[in-house]
Amino acid sequence: MADNGIGTRTVRKxxxxxxxxxxxxxxxxxxxxxxxxxxxxSPYANAKIxxxxxxxxxxxxxVVAVLTGQEMAADGIxxxxxxxxxxxxxxxxxxxxxxxxxxxxxxxxxxxxxxIVVADTYNQAKDAAELVEVDYDELPSVTDTAGAAxxxxxxxxxxxxxxxxxxxxxxxxxxxxxxFSKAHHVTxxxxxxxxxxxxxxxxxxxxxxxxxxxxxxxLYTTSQNPHVCRLIMSAFxxxxxxxxLRVIAPDVGxxxxxxxxxxxxxxxxxxxxxxxxxPIKWVAERSESFLSDAHGRDHVTHAEMAMDENGKFIAxxxxxxxxxxxxxxxxxxxxxxxxxxxxxxxxxxxxxxxxEVKGVYTNTSPVDAYRGAGRPEATYVVERLVENAAxxxxxxxxxxxxxxxxxxxxxxxxxxxxxxxxxxxxxxxLEEALKLADxxxxxxxxxxxxxxxxxxxxxxxxxIEACGIAPSAAVxxxxxxxxxxxxxxxxxxxxxxxxxxxxxxSHGQGHATTFAQVVADKLGVPYENVEVVEGDTxxxxxxxxxxxxxxxxxxxxxxxxxxxxxxxxxxxxxAHALEAAEEDIEFSGGNFSVAGTDKxxxxxxxAFAAYVPHNYPEGLEPGLDETAFYDxxxxxxxxxxxxxxxxVDPDTGVVDIIKYSAxxxxxxxxxxxIVEGQVHGGIAQGVGQALLEGCVYDDDSGQLVxxxxxxxxxxxxxxxxxIDIGMSPVPSPLNPLxxxxxxxxxxxxxxxxxxxxxxxxxGADIDMPATPLKVWQTLNSxxxxxx
Amino acid sequence: MPTVSMSVNGKQYxxxxxxxTLLSQFIRDQLGLTGTHIGCDTSQCGACVVHVDGRxxxxxxxxxxxxxxxxxxxxxGLAKDGQLHPMQEAFRENHGLQxxxxxxxxxxSAVDLVNNNPNPSEETIRENLDGNxxxxxxYHNIVKAVKAGxxxxxx
Ligand code: FES
Ligand code: FES
Numbered sequence: 001m002a003d004n005g006i007g008t009r010t011v012r013k014x015x016x017x018x019x020x021x022x023x024x025x026x027x028x029x030x031x032x033x034x035x036x037x038x039x040x041x042s043p044y045a046n047a048k049i050x051x052x053x054x055x056x057x058x059x060x061x062x063v064v065a066v067l068t069g070q071e072m073a074a075d076g077i078x079x080x081x082x083x084x085x086x087x088x089x090x091x092x093x094x095x096x097x098x099x100x101x102x103x104x105x106x107x108x109x110x111x112x113x114x115x116i117v118v119a120d121t122y123n124q125a126k127d128a129a130e131l132v133e134v135d136y137d138e139l140p141s142v143t144d145t146a147g148a149a150x151x152x153x154x155x156x157x158x159x160x161x162x163x164x165x166x167x168x169x170x171x172x173x174x175x176x177x178x179x180f181s182k183a184h185h186v187t188x189x190x191x192x193x194x195x196x197x198x199x200x201x202x203x204x205x206x207x208x209x210x211x212x213x214x215x216x217x218x219l220y221t222t223s224q225n226p227h228v229c230r231l232i233m234s235a236f237x238x239x240x241x242x243x244x245l246r247v248i249a250p251d252v253g254x255x256x257x258x259x260x261x262x263x264x265x266x267x268x269x270x271x272x273x274x275x276x277x278x279p280i281k282w283v284a285e286r287s288e289s290f291l292s293d294a295h296g297r298d299h300v301t302h303a304e305m306a307m308d309e310n311g312k313f314i315a316x317x318x319x320x321x322x323x324x325x326x327x328x329x330x331x332x333x334x335x336x337x338x339x340x341x342x343x344x345x346x347x348x349x350x351x352x353x354x355x356e357v358k359g360v361y362t363n364t365s366p367v368d369a370y371r372g373a374g375r376p377e378a379t380y381v382v383e384r385l386v387e388n389a390a391x392x393x394x395x396x397x398x399x400x401x402x403x404x405x406x407x408x409x410x411x412x413x414x415x416x417x418x419x420x421x422x423x424x425x426x427x428x429x430l431e432e433a434l435k436l437a438d439x440x441x442x443x444x445x446x447x448x449x450x451x452x453x454x455x456x457x458x459x460x461x462x463x464i465e466a467c468g469i470a471p472s473a474a475v476x477x478x479x480x481x482x483x484x485x486x487x488x489x490x491x492x493x494x495x496x497x498x499x500x501x502x503x504x505x506s507h508g509q510g511h512a513t514t515f516a517q518v519v520a521d522k523l524g525v526p527y528e529n530v531e532v533v534e535g536d537t538x539x540x541x542x543x544x545x546x547x548x549x550x551x552x553x554x555x556x557x558x559x560x561x562x563x564x565x566x567x568x569x570x571x572x573x574x575a576h577a578l579e580a581a582e583e584d585i586e587f588s589g590g591n592f593s594v595a596g597t598d599k600x601x602x603x604x605x606x607a608f609a610a611y612v613p614h615n616y617p618e619g620l621e622p623g624l625d626e627t628a629f630y631d632x633x634x635x636x637x638x639x640x641x642x643x644x645x646x647x648v649d650p651d652t653g654v655v656d657i658i659k660y661s662a663x664x665x666x667x668x669x670x671x672x673x674i675v676e677g678q679v680h681g682g683i684a685q686g687v688g689q690a691l692l693e694g695c696v697y698d699d700d701s702g703q704l705v706x707x708x709x710x711x712x713x714x715x716x717x718x719x720x721x722x723i724d725i726g727m728s729p730v731p732s733p734l735n736p737l738x739x740x741x742x743x744x745x746x747x748x749x750x751x752x753x754x755x756x757x758x759x760x761x762x763g764a765d766i767d768m769p770a771t772p773l774k775v776w777q778t779l780n781s782x783x784x785x786x787x
Numbered sequence: 788m789p790t791v792s793m794s795v796n797g798k799q800y801x802x803x804x805x806x807x808t809l810l811s812q813f814i815r816d817q818l819g820l821t822g823t824h825i826g827c828d829t830s831q832c833g834a835c836v837v838h839v840d841g842r843x844x845x846x847x848x849x850x851x852x853x854x855x856x857x858x859x860x861x862x863x864g865l866a867k868d869g870q871l872h873p874m875q876e877a878f879r880e881n882h883g884l885q886x887x888x889x890x891x892x893x894x895x896s897a898v899d900l901v902n903n904n905p906n907p908s909e910e911t912i913r914e915n916l917d918g919n920x921x922x923x924x925x926y927h928n929i930v931k932a933v934k935a936g937x938x939x940x941x942x
Contacts, residue, residue, distance in 0.1 A: 011879055018887030019875040021822015021862035025888065028821035123805075201826045201834060201888040201922050253824075253888025254922050286827040508886030508923045673882045677928055681885060684925030709831035709920070717926040718913040746925075 004517055004527035006737075009673040012513040013532075014251075014506075023251045026205035026222050031279035034207070035064050037269050038125035038282075040115040040132045041291065042107035045141035045363035045702020046154060049105050049114070049134060057117055057131040062124035065276050066132060067268070068115045069102035077101065077271050078237045080262060082328035083481040086166045086337050086359070094166040097157040097361070099327040101237070101264040101271075107136070108156055108326035109363050110703055111291025113264040116272055118280055141363035141702035145195075145323040146300045148360035156326065156361045165324055165333065165359035170341045170417055176354035179315035183306035187389040193377045194768045195298035195323065195695040196688075197712055198370050200507075202253025203284035204293060206266035208273035216244050217274060221266045223249040223535075224259045224505050225545020228482070230537050232262045232330070239270050249535040252507035256685070257369035258293045259507065260547050261330035265292075290707045295695055296370020298323035299336065299377050305350075305385040311393050311400045313350040318381060320357045325366035332368040333359065338418075338478050339374030339466070345415035346382040347426045347462050347639060348404040353416045363702045369547065371685055371747040372465070379463040383752035387460060387759075397460050397756075398434055402427060405462075418478075419466055421637045422734050429663045429728040430462060433641035436726050437661040445645075455648040456658070459756025460641060463749040467741035468553030468636035485631035486550070487541035488558035490519065490566055492624035494611035496604030497529035503543005504555040505535050508681075509743065510674045511551060517670055518556055518737070522563045523603055524590020541627050549741030552670060553636045553732075560736040561628035569624060570606045576617040577601055577609060636732050636740040640664035642683070642749035644757040653776030655691055655758055662749065663726040667740035675742045676725050682746020683723055688715040689747075690754035694769045713769070791855045795820065796864025804851045810844075811835045813851035814861060822862040822891045826920070833919030836892035836899075837861045843899035845918075862891035865898070873939025874898050874932075883932030885923035893919050893929060901937045909934070 004010045017023050054066035080099040087093055102113050115132050119125035140154040147153055148163045156163050180186065200222075207220040217240045223229045226247040234242040252259060265282055273280040284292075299320050306315040322336030341355035390400035405426040406413050413421045434440075442458055449456035469475075472483035489501040500519055504511060516530040533539050543555070567587050574592035575582040584595045593600035601609075609616060610624040645659040662679055669675050692713035696705040706712040731738030751768060758770045764782045766774060792801035795818060802817050814820050814837065823846055826834035835847040838860040865872040874897050877883070884890040893916070900907060900915045907915070912933045913926070921929060 012882070014887070015879045015884060016871075018884055018890050019862075019871065019878055019894065020866055021820065021891050023822070023887050025821075025824070027815075027825065123807075199922055201832065201886065201920065202824070203826070251887065254886040256922070286829065286832075510885070677882050677885060677924060680925035680927040681923045682925075685922070708829045709827055710829055714920050714922070715925075716920060717916040717930065718910075720913075720926055722909070722930070723925065723927050 005521035006517055006670050008517065008671065010513055010517055010671055012510050013516065014510065014512045025202055025251050025253055026207065026220060027283045029207050029220050029250065031207060031209050034279035034281050035118045035120055035276065036122040036125045037272065037280050038117050038129045039113050039265060040117065040129045040134065042110060042112040042114055044107060044136055044138050045110050045143065046139040046156065047107050047136040048139065049103060049107060049136060051135045052115060053133040054115065056133065057128040060124065060128040060131055062120035063128045064118040064120065064278065065272065066115055066117050067272055067275065069100050069104040072102050072268065072271060073100065073104060075271065076238055080264065080267065081232060081236045082330060082333055084331055084334040085479040085481065086168055086333045088166045089169045094333055095160040095164065096328050097160055101267040109365055111365060112326065113268065116268045118272055118276055143362050143364050143697035143702050144699060145298055145321055145360065145362065148323065148362045149358060156363060160361065163361040165328065165361060167358050168337050169356040171352065171354035173354045176315050176317055176352050179352050180306045180317065183314060184309040185307045185393055186304055187385055187392055188304040189385055189388060191301045191303065191381065191384060192767045193297045193299035193301065193380055194689060196296040196370055196693050197290055197695050198256045198258035198293055198296060199714060200254030200256055200258055203286055203289045204259065204263065204265065205283040206269045207279060207281045208270040209279040210274040210277060212277055216246065217270060218246045218248065219266060219270050220248045220250060222252050222259050223247065224255040224507060224547055226505065226535055227503060227537050227542045228545055229262055233267065233270065237267055239267060247537045249505055255507045256371040257296065257373055257547060261294055261368055287707055290712065291704060292365055294329045294366050294368035295325065296367065297377060298367050301381055303381045303385055305389050307389055307393065311389065311395050311403055313348055313404050316344060316350050316353045318344060318355040322357055322359050323362050323364065323367055324359050325364045326361060327366050329366035329368035332366060334480065335369050335374045340378050342418040343375050343378035343464060343466060344382060345417050347406060347464050349406055351416060364697055371682065372744040373548065375465040375744065376686065376748045376751060379461065379748050380752045383461045383463065384756060387756040398430060398439065401430060401462050419635065422634060422732055423730050424637065424639050424665060425728065425730050426462065426639060429639065429665055430641045432726050432728050433643050433661055433663040436663060436724050437643040437645065437659065449647055455650055455761040456645065457757045457761025458643060458645045459753045459760055460643050461749045461753035461756065462641045464637055464639045465744060465748050466635040467549035467638055468632050469548035469550045470635055471633060472631050483631070484544055485629050486554040486558045487543045487627065487629045488555060488562050489540050489625070489627040490559065490562040492607035494608055496607050498525055500530060500532045500559065501540025502532060502534050502555055502559065503541055504546045504551040506546065509546065509551060514552065514670045514674060515559060518559055519563065522560065523566060525603060549743040552737065552739045553735055553741045554630060554632050556737050556739060557632065557735045558628050558630035561630050562626045565626035565628060566624060569626065570603060572617050572620055573606045573609050574601045577615060633734045636734065638664065638666050638740040638742065638745055640728070640745060640749060642753040644753040646754065646757040646761055648758065648761045648775060650779055653772035653779065655770055655775060657687065657721040657754065660721050661724045663728050664745055665728050665730050666742040667729055667732045668738040669727060669729065678742045679725055679746045680723055682744060683750045684715050684720055685747045686750025687720060687754055690751045690768050690770060692719060692769050789852060791851050793854050793857050793859050795859045796861060806852065808851045809847055810849040810851050810854050811846035814846060820861050820863050824888055824891055826888065831920065833896060834889050834892040836895040836919070838895060838899065843896050862895060865894065872898065874936035877936035877939055878932045881928050881932035881935055883924065883929045889919060889921040893921060897933045897936060900933065901940050905937060907937060
């Protein structure tokens with residue numbers, strides 16, 4: 001193994017600049033002569049706009065322009081789009097409302113965008129925004145997920161009756177009902193998957209610039225997928241033709257899904273910069289991020305699992321209402337359908353599954369993918385049902401899982417809900433996790449806690465996720481409007497060092513390091529001599545970006561394919577120079593050698609020969625620069641078992657996580673240090689969901705109650721435990737690196753593990769977030785009921 | 788407009804500011820030191836932490852005028868002669884950062900923590916960092932880094 005090759009804990013290339021304050025985040029970018037934007041937002045959850053008077057604002061000091069939805073529509077700037085078509089049970093297409101970037105005659109949530117104010121300074125723009133007079137007729141609103149489609153609920157979009165986007169199903173209901181009728185035992189649960197606000201630490205931002213000479217436009221934006229952003233901006237929003245628009249996503253301070261989407265703000269900023277012929281900078285204040293970043297989760301679910309007398313799962317039935325917010329965000333429709341219900345088989349052999357999902361509109365910020373996107377919701381449903389089933393049937397929660405795991409010899413395994421799992425060893429991961437968690441010593445620890453007046457509980461979560469998003473044809477067949485391949489270019493420079501241009505984007509994942517490790521390992525060049533470039537549509541091939549734990553599985557595979565092409569061409573060049581037949585050239589450790597001889601040439605020399613082709617194969621193109629596009633054969637299916645052990649103080653309701661153990665199968669791991677970091681971070685977000693975080697809208701007014709860090713509980717250092725991690729890899733046979741993806745696992749597995757532990761401790765059901773108040777109330781109402 | 792003068796990373800600066808100009812704005816916009824980050828508008832996240840006269844403060848909650856005459860250190864001033872500060876080195880070695888956005892504030896807070904408590908326990912570290920939010924790391928490796936940084940600083 002090379003020093004910095006695949007499998008090594010190489011420290012990160014990007015850290016030097018981040019640690020010394022030399023990162024280049026959006027707010028660090030300033031263009032000569034730039035003006036500043038501030039948005040006028042709706043203070044109402046649901047209101048008609050009778051008129052917008054911008055005259056006072058336009059006359060305020062320093063103001064360059066005040067632009068509204070009317071002007072945007074007149075300029076032909078199209079509405080924001082959702083790129084995934086879902087059809088209802090009856091075959092009818094989903095109901096998607098018009099989604100103008102700036103509202104024209106109606107606003108639909110608090111924070112909805114009404115006008116953009118552009119001024120010489122930020123303070124002037126903000127001050128002038130106060131002077132924009134909007135004549136609203138306030139209407140009754142609905143923010144509640146379960147109530148949105150109820151009879152008599154306020155109507156949000158005039159053309160969408162009952163606020164229903166779609167009423168979708170997967171599976172054969174009759175078959176599943178039939179199986180339930182034969183069940184020995186049925187476990188059922190009502191669950192809320194609480195609404196979350198992503199809160200990447202760098203707020204969203206944009207700097208837009210128009211060059212009147214070339215008519216080129218440049219948008220610097222906090223994006224996880226700059227190429228897709230450019231595509232949407234040009235093909236659908238008509239802000240600029242694709243070849244005249246450059247989108248740059250520089251260092252981005254976290255994404256977690258929230259920076260996949262194309263939002264109103266960057267659209268309006270880019271459009272306005274051409275109108276006023278000046279660069280414009282917009283940076284969200286955190287309060288604005290709370291209001292209008294796409295939120296996550298927000299399901300209300302009733303779910304049932306049917307068992308035979310041995311605790312074998314014979315059928316599962318799930319009914320979910322998913323809150324989509326006021327409009328459909330970029331990929332919103334797919335999250336509670338194809339990214340959710342298709343994972344309901346979990347790690348088990350459940351033969352028949354039926355799921356129905358009603359997607360509803362509410363007067364809230366749009367809801368879209370947030371770390372895990374649909375898969376945490378699925379894991380939560382499955383793993384809470386499984387744990388409760390075990391308890392109800394008097395089985396050990398580990399044992400009920402053993403009895404139902406897909407056996408190792410059953411792969412590739414086709415589930416009843418679309419997916420075919422490639423590989424896994426679920427029993428092994430379980431046993432390793434039980435060992436890591438000292439499951440055998442649990443009874444003694446519970447007794448000890450009891451003697452101290454504390455309640456101890458343990459919870460398991462055996463999760464699965466579909467990552468490596470995704471085979472394009474499969475996605476197309478399910479309604480997706482894009483291909484989900486990835487692209488990479490490996491460019492040897494004449495001096496032998498290497499530039500890797502990738503279509504993915506790193507916003508914390510460490511691609512500059514990991515991808516360099518892959519290339520150094522595969523091509524035998526020193527790691528220091530490999531530079532990874534991402535995030536600029538003018539540099540490197542079009543790529544689909546980073547989300548859904550896809551970068552190594554799909555992007556890494558594209559890099560491997562490009563490297564194969566480099567080797568192939570290098571062999572031709574070396575064969576010529578070494579006067580041997582191409583078939584006799586072997587490549588290893590950076591050297592092209594003639595089999596059975598000591599004649600060799602290293603890859604740096606080959607690169608030089610490619611650019612100075614004096615002694616060169618006839619007919620071969622000069623240069624050593626190869627691009628590959630890779631469309632995956634299947635999703636990848638990371639899995640694992642997480643175990644949480646908690647102690648509850650019955651006097652205060654405080655839940656303390658005593659121990660958290662995670663054993664994951666990510667296939668091969670390029671950099672264990674980085675992968676463990678991803679797991680830690682994911683678990684923190686899942687623990688946040690389970691114990692702390694919850695987005696709350698006021699039912700009557702539709703105001704966002706949890707609109708700042710004083711009201712929305714972010715996990716802090718003293719809320720979290722240290723985390724024990726084990727790896728149990730089963731390399732994927734379906735991609736050249738044998739990898740599966742690791743970015744979301746922690747957030748997918750942990751909410752179920754923690755809540756299973758809490759319900760074990762308190763002996764009663766509870767919804768997330770299990771705050772001290774809620775735990776205390778649950779304990780006391782259980783006590784009162786018992787008395 | 789009033790004038791403010793201060794030493795930042797050992798260099799003397801003065802400039803005109805509005806009375807409402809925050810120290811964070813002065814550092815970022817007027818001095819061009821963009822390593823100090825802004826992550827919130829309610830003084831909760833700690834991305835903006837700098838040292839003023841040797842003590843950590845949230846620069847988003849300090850007026851530039853309040854730092855008049857002070858000795859300010861930002862993340863850019865921590866490394867000396869091209870050598871990372873032991874705390875910076877510890878964050879790198881222990882993978883205490885991912886996206887890097889919280890990192891400047893986190894490192895400045897950690898240095899202050901160790902200045903006041905040369906050999907902190909895990910519990911002390913977790914308690915003392917609760918004014919700094921990191922959404923990426925789950926804090927596990929930050930805690931490890933601060934421990935290692937404390938040793939590197941001679942604790
Ligand atoms: S910017 Fe968040 S505390 Fe200062
Ligand atoms: S490293 Fe991203 S917020 Fe801490």
